[in-house]
Amino acid sequence: MLQISLLNKSFRKFHVLKDINVNAEAGQIYGLVGSNGCGKTTLLKHIIQVFRQDSGEIHYNNNLITEKSEEIKDFYYVQDDLFFPQNSTLKSLYDFEKLLYTDMSLEKFNRLVKYFKIDINKKLNSMSKGQKRQAAFVLAMAANPKVLLLDEIVDGLDAVIRRKFWNVLIKEVIENNITVIISSHALKELDNICDKVGIMHEGTIIKEEEMESLKENLKRVQFAIEGEYEDIIDESFTLLKSIKVGSVYFVTLRGDVDAFRKSLEDRYKLLIFDELAVNLEEIFITELGGAGYGMEELDS
Amino acid sequence: MINFDQNSSKPIYEQIYEQFVKLISNKVLKTDEQLPSVRDLASSVRINPNTIQRAYKLLESKNYIYSVPGKGNFVSKADNLISAELERAENQFVRSIKEMKILGITDERVMDLTQMTLKGVESDASNKFVE
Numbered sequence: 001m002l003q004i005s006l007l008n009k010s011f012r013k014f015h016v017l018k019d020i021n022v023n024a025e026a027g028q029i030y031g032l033v034g035s036n037g038c039g040k041t042t043l044l045k046h047i048i049q050v051f052r053q054d055s056g057e058i059h060y061n062n063n064l065i066t067e068k069s070e071e072i073k074d075f076y077y078v079q080d081d082l083f084f085p086q087n088s089t090l091k092s093l094y095d096f097e098k099l100l101y102t103d104m105s106l107e108k109f110n111r112l113v114k115y116f117k118i119d120i121n122k123k124l125n126s127m128s129k130g131q132k133r134q135a136a137f138v139l140a141m142a143a144n145p146k147v148l149l150l151d152e153i154v155d156g157l158d159a160v161i162r163r164k165f166w167n168v169l170i171k172e173v174i175e176n177n178i179t180v181i182i183s184s185h186a187l188k189e190l191d192n193i194c195d196k197v198g199i200m201h202e203g204t205i206i207k208e209e210e211m212e213s214l215k216e217n218l219k220r221v222q223f224a225i226e227g228e229y230e231d232i233i234d235e236s237f238t239l240l241k242s243i244k245v246g247s248v249y250f251v252t253l254r255g256d257v258d259a260f261r262k263s264l265e266d267r268y269k270l271l272i273f274d275e276l277a278v279n280l281e282e283i284f285i286t287e288l289g290g291a292g293y294g295m296e297e298l299d300s
Numbered sequence: 301m302i303n304f305d306q307n308s309s310k311p312i313y314e315q316i317y318e319q320f321v322k323l324i325s326n327k328v329l330k331t332d333e334q335l336p337s338v339r340d341l342a343s344s345v346r347i348n349p350n351t352i353q354r355a356y357k358l359l360e361s362k363n364y365i366y367s368v369p370g371k372g373n374f375v376s377k378a379d380n381l382i383s384a385e386l387e388r389a390e391n392q393f394v395r396s397i398k399e400m401k402i403l404g405i406t407d408e409r410v411m412d413l414t415q416m417t418l419k420g421v422e423s424d425a426s427n428k429f430v431e
Contacts, residue, residue, distance in 0.1 A: 029348065163346065166343065166346050167343040170339070170342050170343040170346075170349060171339055171343060173349065174338065174339045174342070174349050175339070191306075192304075192306075192312055192346070192347040192348060192351065193346065193347065193348055194348065195348055195350055211348070212311070212351075215311070216311075219309075220309075274309075275309040276307075276309055277305075277306060277307045277308055277309050278309070279306065
């Protein structure tokens with residue numbers, strides 16, 4: 001569906017995107033997560049060709065995307081720092097965008113305006129950050145895009161509005177089989193919602209994988225033993241991180257959890273052993289830790 | 301009706317599957333009753349629709365539900381449910397035996413317990429755990 005291959009971009013000497021590969025399918029919610037300033041917004045802006053890459057290609061349904069492509073009309077980008085023309089209202093923006101997007105639906109627009117309780121005649125620039133995001137989201141949905149790019153949209157919304165937002169988005173994905181690429185720092189929000197995750201760091205995608213397999217591959221356990229524990233080296237698992245809190249050890253590992261438990265039992269008297277949930281935040285920290293991010297010690 | 305635990309190490313689809321099994325076994329959901337649509341359930345519990353779909357597929361493969369194309373998913377007939385329940389009970393039995401082995405309970409003890417239970421003898425399992 002949407003394929004980005006070996007995309008590179010530099011702003012002067014600054015190499016912002018390095019060999020980016022992204023594969024998103026129809027009906028998929030793709031979570032784009034990454035450290036601050038890693039290039040998420042720059043990447044999204046390349047998809048709609050606001051920025052043009054130095055090298056690499058973007059394909060949509062096997063067609064090469066350039067600034068002149070008709071297909072771009074199927075894309076809709078809701079940016080992080082929303083900027084509206086002076087004195088514009090949601091009503092006036094709708095009338096304007098109707099000229100740009102052929103599939104604009106007034107029925108859907110009205111329905112969503114009512115659902116989010118937005119005053120369509122209020123000046124957008126006098127609205128709060130959260131209200132602006134809702135307004136921009138309603139407009140995006142009314143345009144019926146095939147590819148929806150959402151830049152940190154949930155980060156400024158309250159819990160009630162976030163719920164409404166996901167409600168609308170999930171229904172849209174199921175009913176119209178659209179592709180959503182959503183960037184966010186609110187990893188708890190994306191957890192269990194995304195089909196696929198791309199983890200970005202310093203201009204590269206360090207990991208792109210289905211959420212389910214990410215979770216199957218990474219394990220966390222807590223255990224307590226008699227005596228002092230030392231990390232075990234074994235071919236059926238790899239220990240990534242071990243910390244001790246009181247008398248309980250927390251270990252993050254890849255591979256066979258049962259084999260790890262067994263090798264603990266062979267060496268120590270095992271008092272407790274529990275497998276813990278792995279959430280997206282854990283995966284994120286582990287992957288970025290592998291890339292050397294956030295590994296600095298806090299000097300006491 | 302359906303909930304999931306973020307802090308459980310069990311995959312979400314399995315948690316959803318188990319809750320439906322419970323609802324069906326307890327007859328909260330009755331034969332031919334319709335399950336919530338994937339869309340409604342996904343947006344109400346705020347999880348990926350494909351996760352719900354996976355749980356429903358598992359329920360279907362285990363005969364708890366049947367699907368009617370274009371209409372949705374419905375609770376199976378009583379006979380189908382019985383075979384599903386049998387399988388669940390057997391799996392539970394196998395899991396218990398495995399757990400006993402891990403705890404170091406001898407094969408003889410497992411056999412004794414099984415026979416005693418079968419004979420309807422009040423088992424003293426709760427008093428005699430592991431030394």
